[in-house]
Amino acid sequence: MIRVGIVGATGYGGVELIRLLAAHPHVQVTNMYSSSAEGEWLASVFPHLNGHTLPALEAIDAKKISEANDIVFLATPAGVSAGLSPQLLEHGTKIVDLSGDFRLQSAEAYRQWYKHEPAPEALLSQAVYGLTEWRREQVAGARLVANPGCYPTATLLALLPLVKTGWVNPRSWIVDAKSGVSGAGRGVSLGVHYSEVNESIGAYKVALHQHTPEIEQELRSQSETNVLVQFTPHLVPMTRGILITAYGQLETDVTLDDLQELYLSAYAEETFVRIRKPGSHPRTKEVYGSNYCDIALHLDQRTGRVILLSVIDNMVKGAAGQAVQNMNVMFGWAETAGLPILPLYP
Template sequence: MIRVGIVGATGYSGVELIRLLARHPKVEITRLYSSSAEGAELAAVFPHLEQIALPPLQAIDPQAMAQENDIVFLATPAGVSRELSPQLVAAGGKVIDLSGDFRLASAELYQTWYKKQPASDEQLAQAVYGLHEWNEEKIRAARLIANPGCYPTATLLGLLPLAKSGWVEPRSWIIDAKSGVSGAGRGVSLSSHFSEVNENVSAYKVGKHQHTPEIEQELTRHSGVETIVQFTPHLIPMTRGILVTAYGQLTKPVRAEELQDLYESVYSGKPFVRVRPYGSHPRTKDVYGSNYCDIAVHLDQRTGRVIVLSVIDNMVKGAAGQAVQNMNTMFGLAQTEGLLLTPVFP
């Protein structure tokens, strides 16, 4: 059994990790950590977990954590993992970080976009970017995984086949993304207040969302060509789900059949990416509560653009589910272990 510890167990990503790991046949949830609720029982915070036998919340002690767990998940705000992850790795532990502290290879970019002190260059070099379908071999040998952001997961899975093919102008991508409110976390803020969100759709962080450089970094890394994107996120009045609609200018005439064949070939044998029939319209409900990403491509002959639609559950494939998928690979298990969940519908 893999002994698992979770830091930030009282947040949305933390409690989603518990939901997934409690049913995992090869995992024991050994320790739960919280900086604000030491000694409390998690079921007192989340009554829906009452039937699951869980340890009480305890204080953070990196040395003890590395000894008591085979792997530690950090479901923490940005800025926390930068301090904690290096201590855990130095003590012999393995870490999957669900925050943004190790996603960007450049410390300067992190400071610019996150407005926080970055990890050192040496620490950043140790981290492996955990987009499983595109980095499985490096994940297998990693000790520190930077779990991708929710928007980048949906976006990159949708765009990387075309970016790598060279069929799209690398500076032409326009990404329109819409997310449910759970992506804002469990903390109280005016922007996620029911009266503000209900019956309302709004763009936010236009031109300055911190996931922008992450998307650009990975598109550039896999295509070998510097890529700049126009990324605009929107908040919509639902709890879970992300829909990405991305537009790219084709560099040459391409047939619809070629686009479809490209995606089906790239994601053949990738169990959590479902390439839908050409011209489909994936919906967030199609993946709700699951670790799937559904993708469909459209060709607009009139404009010479390709349109990519990509949907995920932001709490599962966009956070906890992808983290468990990465853990499975790090420990030599099938990537699907504990994750073959049928989406919830309606």
């Protein structure tokens, strides 16, 4: 059994990791770490874990963490992972980082969009961006995996096959994104207060969201053109789920059948990406609690635009589930290990 540590176990990402790893055949959650609840039992923070045997929460000490674990999940706020990772890697511990500290290859871009000092260049250069379906070979040999953000996961899985073709004007992409409140984390703030969010929907960080450069970076890595994305996130009054509606201006004559064939071919061997029937309308409820991304294609002949719909559970495929999927690849296990095969419904 592989020894697994979770840093930031009292957050939503950390507790979702515990749920998934509890059913994993090859790992044991050996240690859990928290900067705010040292010495406590996690069941005192999350009563739904009562009766499930887990170690007490420990203080975050890089040396002790590296000695006690074969792999560590860092479910921490921006800026924390960059400080912890060097010592963990020095002792041979593998890392899957759920924060944004290693997602951007450019230190200056990280400084601009995240408002934190970036990780050392040496670490940025060895970090592998863990969009599993598109980076599988690199993830397999990685010691440090940057788990993608939730919005980029849903967006990139939808856009990448089409961006590679050159069929769409690379500067025409508009991405309208909607997320449940759990994406904001467990911290208390006015923006996620029940009476502020309930029966309301609103955009935020318009033209300023830190996932924008991450999306563009990965699209450009698969294209020979300078792809630009107008990305606008919205908060909706539900707990889990992301819906992406993406619009691109076609530059060549293609049919809906052409698009469908392209996507079915691109994801033919992928367990967790499901291409829906042409013209269908996937809903977040249909991937709830699962590691699936459901994608549907639409073609508007009147405007010459392709319209992509993509849904994920932001806590699973958008965070903990994709992190487990990446761990499975890193250790050569089946990618489905520890991951639920069926969504929760209703």
